[in-house]
Each structure stands twice: as structure tokens, then as C-alpha cells.
Amino acid sequence: MMGDRPSPPSRAMSSAATTSPPSADKVDGFSRKSVRKAKQKRSQSSSQFRSQGKPIELTPLPLLKDVPAPEQPELFLKKLQQCCTVFDFMDTLSDLKMKEYKRSTLNELVDYVTVSRGYLTEQAYPDVVKMVSHNIFRTLPPSDSNEFDPEEDEPTLEASWPHLQLVYEFFIRFLESQEFQPSIAKKYIDQKFVLQLLELFDSEDPRERDYLKTVLHRIYGKFLGLRAFIRKQINNIFLRFVYETEHFNGVAELLEILGSIINGFALPLKAEHKQFLVKVLIPLHTVRSLSLFHAQLAYCIVQFLEKDPTLTEPVIRGLLKFWPKTCSQKEVMFLGELEEILDVIEPTQFVKIQEPLFKQISRCVSSPHFQVAERALYYWNNEYIMSLIEENSSVILPIMFASLYRISKEHWNPAIVALVYNVLKAFMEMNSTLFDELTATYKSDRQREKKKEKEREDLWKKLEDLELKRGLRSDGIIPT
């Protein structure tokens, strides 16, 4: 029975914690432990402290609406105190009556905070924060698999959610209450609190992350003194995510909050924010799980560019530097994001990056992966991009011509070939003189290549003949 175990759950799996010599663990490259893990039943996990087996007894208190108004604040504090008791959700049926009592009390507190006036005494602040902390701050349960894919796998849902949800709901309404005073609250909602809050974003339960997003958004908004600290900690989380672990479940939610922050940046942009863009947001594009938060990330990028268009060059150079080389799905995402950026680009900025940009587009267009080629070719469907290309066709066409022609002859996919023909046609109409020049250059380039190839072959042949002659002259043995 689970209640016999003395120690609280930590990140280790319960029965897999038994040791076996590491050498015996490897079977054909797969460790026995991981095979064992896969076969283990997924336990419903609650990361809250398991009770020692003693049933919890809470003395039922009267309802808030049933006591006269002057007594309510004190009763409110008593109920808060009661809700600090944490229950064991590993065993669903244990203490069910008391769990229900706590649940109804929490419901009551939510309503009370929403409608009441004059309930928020100074004493309430530390008690509220204490109750919330007791309930939400905990070690998160270990992930059942290393390769948890939110799109495929069921998330590990938080077992204590019936209580947790109400605690979050309560906290949000508390923060949003008209009577809420940050000047008092800041004594209790401090850096330590925020740090623990941020760690919870790694929860696998999407509902929890959604609440956390709202909570952090409110805290960032109201506590000016905590803003720099929050930004710094988010930086740390992202950098650790990108460069060390590539694991964190709350990236999308944090990026959404950042989106609302970036949208509110004052101009001129501070250096710290530009650093963040280049050192954190751009490298975020490199992780394998980009698809989980690409929409939020792209929003942040475009917001930055709308605030300060001169950032376009470093952003595009950054994307080109991190251009996916082995993941076609990501390449298609990059092309999508790039088109959104080009959609708002200023012509002066465009001119600065057009060469490296179209060199990459030229490579994409030639990609054997038809989705990549198609996505790149559809840039020519975008009126604004077309107008920019036309303005600068003398630079862009020479970059694109060779691969376009080659693809029109060699690509396996007929739809791609058709799109390429349209692009070639557009180029020809834009600048037919240049088109013909490039055709001529193409011819002479191929001729030159062939000549070089021939010269090289002749040289080898001469060397072979020389060796043969020498060999025959000296000892009659033909060297191999």
C-alpha cells in the first residue's frame, strides 16, 4: 500500500529506482530500465505530499454568507487556514469527505473574493499567499516518457486538479480584485514566489499552464518591481531549454506572455530587449519541438519588427544562420515565418538582406522535398514580395536563375515544375534583357565546366600513361 512509503515522491520512478549494475542494463543498445519503464503502468500522479495514513479531520466551519458582515474577514482567514491542508490524491478514495469539504470551501472562497467588498485586510495578504503556496508549489511528477509529444501523447494530468483548479481560480480573482493593493502584496509575492511559479510552467497539465499564464501575466503587470527579475528568469529558462535540456512544457505559454509585453515596449527599444531578441528568441528556432510554440514565437518576432524595423536585418540573418538542414518540416515553418516578416518589411531593409535571403530561397526552391520547394515558390504568389523582387530583379534574378532552370528540367514533381515555369515567366516579363543575358551566361558556364572537366580527365590520363611507360622501362612490371 502506498501509504507505507515514508519518503515523498521525487523525480525518480517508484519501482525503477531499484538498482542494477549499469552494464547489465544494456540490451542491444536499449537499456533494460527504459524497456521496463515502458511496460510500467502509468500511475495517476499527484505530486503532493502523501499523508502518513492518518485521516485528516477538518472541523466544518459555517458558511460565509451565514455570518454577519463584521465576522466575515476573520472567518475568511480561518477558511484560508483550513485550505492549507493538502490531501493525498494518489489514493482517490481516501478522505473523500474531507476533500469534498475543502473543495466546497474553495468554491466559497472564489465567490467571496469575486463579489465582496472590504474583506481584504492587511492580514489577509500573507494568509492568501500562504494558502496558495501550500497548494500549488510542489515537485512536479516525473514525465512518463522522455519523448513526450503533446500532439500525440496524452498529457499526465494533475491528480489533485479538483482542488488545484479552484486555488488558481481564487488566486486570479484575488489578484484582479479592485481592492488588491500591490504595495502590500509585494511583501509576500516576492522573487522567491515568482521563481517557484515559473518552475510550475513545466507542468504537463495544459489546464495548469493556462492558469499559470494568467497568474504570471497579472503579476508582471501589477508588480513593477518584479518585472526585470521575471524577464531574467524567463531568459534563463529559455536558454537552458535551448542549450541544455530541450525540455520544458511551458514555452508556448511564456511566449504568449512575452508577446503581450513586447507589444507594450516603449520606443526607442532598450538594448536589453534587442539582446533578448537576438540571443534568446532567434536561437529558440533551433529546437526540435519548434512546432509546439512556433505560432507564439513568430508573433513575438513580428511584434519586435513592428516596434523597430531596423531589427529586420539581424532577424533574417539569424534565421538564415539557423536554417534547418535536416528537418524539412521545420524548413516549411521557417519559410512561413519568413513570408510573414517579408510581408511587413520596409524596402530599405529588404535591399540589405536580399542577397543572402534569395540564395537560401534558391536552395529551397531546388529542394527535392516538394513541400519545401512549393512553399518557397509560393512567395511569387505574394504581391508585395513580387513588387520587391521586381524592384530588385537585377540582383535577384541572377541568384535564382540557375536553380530555377535546372529544376524545370530535373525535378520529379510536376506541380513544382509548373510553379517554376510561372516564376521563370514572371522573371522574363520583369526583365527580359537580363533573362537573355543569364541564359547566355548559363551556356558559357556549362561550357566552361565541361572544358575544365575534360582538362582534368586529360591530365589524369597523361599521368597514367607516364606511370605505365616508366614502369615498363625499368623492370617490366606494370605498376598497379
Add this chain to the structure above:
Amino acid sequence: MLQVAGSQILQVSDVTGLRYYRSQKLRVSDVTGLRVSDITGLRCYRSQGLRCYRSQMLQKRVSQIRIRRASPRDTLLTPMGLPRVKRLKKKEFSLEEIYTNKNYKSPSTNRSLETIFEEPREKDGALLLIGQQRRRRLLLFPDFTQPRKRKRQQGAGLPVALVPRKRLAARRHSNGGDEEAESDVKLVQRLSALEDFLTQQGLEV
């Protein structure tokens, strides 16, 4: 051999993908109580002169039958062998369902956040830290196959950019379709000329 038990509507409750049969009120007049548990083996037995209307239906619809070895609802496992989780669609949940997270509902995707001002703005004498308007902080990528409307008019950019485009558009549409066809011909001419040259010279593409 069919077991003929009486005159009834064909029972197809065991078979998935054949619900449309039920909706067609298929009547197999003399064939009753037919259990079709294996639809890949849908067979229509003809015996004793029984007319099986089903065979006619089959001929029309066999390509529409989704072949499944077993009804997907029956299996407790996903194709990967993991236990299948069921999402209940209910408004009211029992206590047990609440405490075992059977009432899971994905968080609403409409959740949007207000802008947070870096520098508090003054409005009517009060300091505003957070904006009023809520917005979704996501970039929804539109369908790239559809031509798009330019969202914002950039003051400095527009005249420069639009003029050459108009030229191209004007050239293209001035003569209607003829212009287009002419372009096609010109392009093909040039490309064929290039190809011929390369072939003649024995050059690779």
C-alpha cells in the same frame, strides 16, 4: 448457410461503417437476424432463392466501406498498445469522474492577454499599467496558396513598391489573355533554345 429466424430489419449493430445501411432502412426480406461481425468478409449468401438486396447495395458501396478488423470502440488500446483515454462529453460530472480527471477539458484557445505597458500610461489622471484590449498572442499562418491582402500600408514603402508591380500587372492584363499566351510562348522558346544548345554541346543541365 443462413439461419433464418424471422422477418426483421437487418441487424448491423455489430458492424462499424455500415451505419448507412441502417439509415437506408435496408430490408432483407427473407434474411433476418443476420450478424455481420466481420465486414471484410461481407458475404451475401444466396441460397434457397433468397434475394439479398444487400448484394445490390454492396456493389454500389463496397469502396465506401471502411475495412476494420474490429470495431474501434471495442478496443481498450490505441494502435500503439497504450490504454485509450476517453474524453467524456458531458455537462455534469459525477464525483468519481471529477476526482479521476475524467472531466478533462482542454483549456480554451480563445484565451487572450492584454498588452502590458513598459512605461505606464496616463489616462484621466490614473496610471495604466495594463491595456484594455485583449488580443491573441499568436501568429496564425494563413493558407499560403491563397493570394493575400496586404495588411498594413507602410507610408514610405508603398509608392515605390507598388509602381513596378502595376507595370507588370498592366503589361500582363493589357491584352487580356493574349499577353499571357505570348509570354508562355516566349518563355518556352527561350528555354527550348537553351536546352537544345546544351544537348548539342553534350552538356549536362
